[in-house]
Amino acid sequence: MKGSVFEVDNLNGKVAVVTGAASGIGRAMASVFGAAGMRVVLSDIAKDAVEAAAAELRADGVDCIAQVTDVADFDAVDALAQKSFETYGGVNVLCSNAGVSSIGKQWEISTDDWTWVMGADLWGPINGVRAFLPRMLDSNEPGHIVNTASLGGLMGSPFVGPYSVAKHGVVGLSRGLRLELGNTNINVSVLCPGQIATGIVPKMRERIADTNTDLSDDLNGVLDYLDTSLANSMDPLAVGEMVKAAILNNTFYILPNSAEIIEVIKADFEELIASVPAL
Secondary structure (H helix, E strand, C coil): CCCCCCCCCCCCCCEEEEECCCCHHHHHHHHHHHHCCCEEEEEECCHHHHHHHHHHHHHCCCCEEEEECCCCCHHHHHHHHHHHHHHHCCCCEEEECCCCCCCECCCCCCHHHHHHHHHHHCHHHHHHHHHHHHHHHHHCCCEEEEEECCHHHCCCCCCEHHHHHHHHHHHHHHHHHHHHHCCCCEEEEEECCCCECCCHHHHHHHHHHHCCCCCCHHHHHHHHHHHHHHHCCECHHHHHHHHHHHHHHCCCEECCCHHHHHHHHHHHHHHHHHCCCCC
């Protein structure tokens, strides 16, 4: 999928905004960008954690600020954009990365949990586009938007319905956005990680405790399995490096550890193709 001819070819001195930057992939992207000489705006809903992450980067010599943001709230994301442009005079890279997940059968997951997941995982990137993109286009500076989806946005996944729905939406958002931007100054990538060593499962457990949700033994077993497998999976810093390379090379799909499930993706597309009526 062809993107803009105006590419970010040098990150040194440029400005990156990363949501979900207090931990996991977001924290790793902020670190990689800072090491490349970028000025970084770290955004997260967790105030203490994002301020601590920014302090760590400043200790390493990175020019950065922290901003508490609920990405499900457009006004908060618009305030983040305003703060970023006021502080650094522009934004070259936006990484809409904040994400959460619930667990359960789709018809049993509460409306509140559906709203919570869709708010962060889908409305976060939508709000990022709406708040940042007009400003980035007006700047006429080469820029790049990276939306974090998931391998779960390219295939079916049981027991994480809201997450899967949101991540499929992020893939669709990003594909359409790249086509709409055409030969403008902004390019687009979609990040579709699989199993990465992040804290998403502990956050799922926190949500379960906060909402007093009773899980079946089977679903508790799924969480235990995810806890173990994620702890031994890809380092988020490796993902951050892949994101940096995709920005510099103008690559649309960023697919860490996709080799692990390539046969599943192939089977899905083969089923799709086989379902097309013969002419």
